[in-house]
Amino acid sequence: MSITLDLTRSTPSPKAPVNLSGLTREGLRQALIDGEICPPEKAKMRATQVWRWIHHYGVTDFSLMSDIAKETRARLAETFVLNRPEIIERLVSKDGTRKWLIRMGPGIEVETVYIPDVGRAGALCVSSQVGCTLNCTFCHTGTQKLVRNLTSAEIVAQVQVARDDLDEWPSPKEDRRLSNIVFMGMGEPLYNLDNVSDAIDIISDGEGIAISRRRITVSTSGVVPKIPELGERTGTMLAISLHATNDPLRDQLVPLNKKYPLEQLMDAIRAYPGLGNSKRVTFEYVMLKGVNDSAEEARALCKLISGIPAKVNLIPFNPWPGTDYACSDWKAIETFAAILNRAGYASPIRTPRGRDILAACGQLKSESEKKRASELRKEQQETTEADAA
Numbered sequence: 001m002s003i004t005l006d007l008t009r010s011t012p013s014p015k016a017p018v019n020l021s022g023l024t025r026e027g028l029r030q031a032l033i034d035g036e037i038c039p040p041e042k043a044k045m046r047a048t049q050v051w052r053w054i055h056h057y058g059v060t061d062f063s064l065m066s067d068i069a070k071e072t073r074a075r076l077a078e079t080f081v082l083n084r085p086e087i088i089e090r091l092v093s094k095d096g097t098r099k100w101l102i103r104m105g106p107g108i109e110v111e112t113v114y115i116p117d118v119g120r121a122g123a124l125c126v127s128s129q130v131g132c133t134l135n136c137t138f139c140h141t142g143t144q145k146l147v148r149n150l151t152s153a154e155i156v157a158q159v160q161v162a163r164d165d166l167d168e169w170p171s172p173k174e175d176r177r178l179s180n181i182v183f184m185g186m187g188e189p190l191y192n193l194d195n196v197s198d199a200i201d202i203i204s205d206g207e208g209i210a211i212s213r214r215r216i217t218v219s220t221s222g223v224v225p226k227i228p229e230l231g232e233r234t235g236t237m238l239a240i241s242l243h244a245t246n247d248p249l250r251d252q253l254v255p256l257n258k259k260y261p262l263e264q265l266m267d268a269i270r271a272y273p274g275l276g277n278s279k280r281v282t283f284e285y286v287m288l289k290g291v292n293d294s295a296e297e298a299r300a301l302c303k304l305i306s307g308i309p310a311k312v313n314l315i316p317f318n319p320w321p322g323t324d325y326a327c328s329d330w331k332a333i334e335t336f337a338a339i340l341n342r343a344g345y346a347s348p349i350r351t352p353r354g355r356d357i358l359a360a361c362g363q364l365k366s367e368s369e370k371k372r373a374s375e376l377r378k379e380q381q382e383t384t385e386a387d388a389a
Helices: 025-034 040-055 070-079 152-166 189-204 224-234 247-253 262-270 295-304 330-342 367-388
Strands: 086-092 098-105 108-116 122-125 180-183 216-220 237-241 281-287 310-316
Touching (some): 025 040, 098 152, 108 152, 180 189, 189 216, 189 224, 216 224, 216 281, 224 237, 237 262, 310 330
Parallel strands (some): 122 180, 216 237, 237 281, 281 310
Antiparallel strands (some): 086 098, 098 108, 108 122
């Protein structure tokens, strides 16, 4: 028996070109040097030009960068890309809320939601992870297992997709439709702080998208060690997904509380840099019928947050398929809010938005995950029927 050995060398797959759309300023400068687009002494100037075209004008074609020499534009196009991710689905609610299912890569899909008439003009709820690890029992997103962290480029891409759809290029100085960013989508932002911080640097840059850090809010379920660091690195507004006033109940609703109980959480919040009347913490409190909505709970909440510059967003529970929770009665929510108001805390009751397209708070989950499961069952049934035949 003869054996033939294949001694040919395998050719390594070429690296995918770098997408400049999600690089920080320093990352962009270094990429231009590494790509031999310009020498180091000219890289800062060239990076500023390219930056404005990407983040102020929103271009996805190097040939449109008219203040850059044609030869340089050609080299940029040969070396780099300015790709947007694929939009799998776009839904518009009867109340004007928009939801996009965005594919970042094979099996990497997130949901992003634009809510009009929130903040100064409209807020974009962005995701920081694909799935979530926290398993909050009232949250639909928490039923989707964590796939991975999103990169800073993938976080910024959600803002770019929204601005494409809203026709907000170049960055307007007035009359913006997208004025606020909230990290309240899929995932726990503080478990992906490096990428979240870089994305905020890009989004807030005054020569680009130019959304002020005071109009960017990062929400956490209580990753205590990272809370002061978030403030130091980003200077953004802080929101806490609270939902309970005592450890036994919060252990049940927000299992992360078992690791970082309320006393530790409150100490970390008080250490958040820059807190004051102009920079208040937002406590998010979902109203669950017969669970956390009593007058006693409202008074306990006032005591818990005493001394912290804060407001409380009361969120009527948004139902989702398979949940065991129900939304509090409206009278109970109003009573709860009145107790907070008398204690001096603003306590707006958040109007549910986008419920008809499962875009409301706590409802986000990659629709494609559910579709894939359904399609898999259908394929298995068809295979069984074919084998039987």
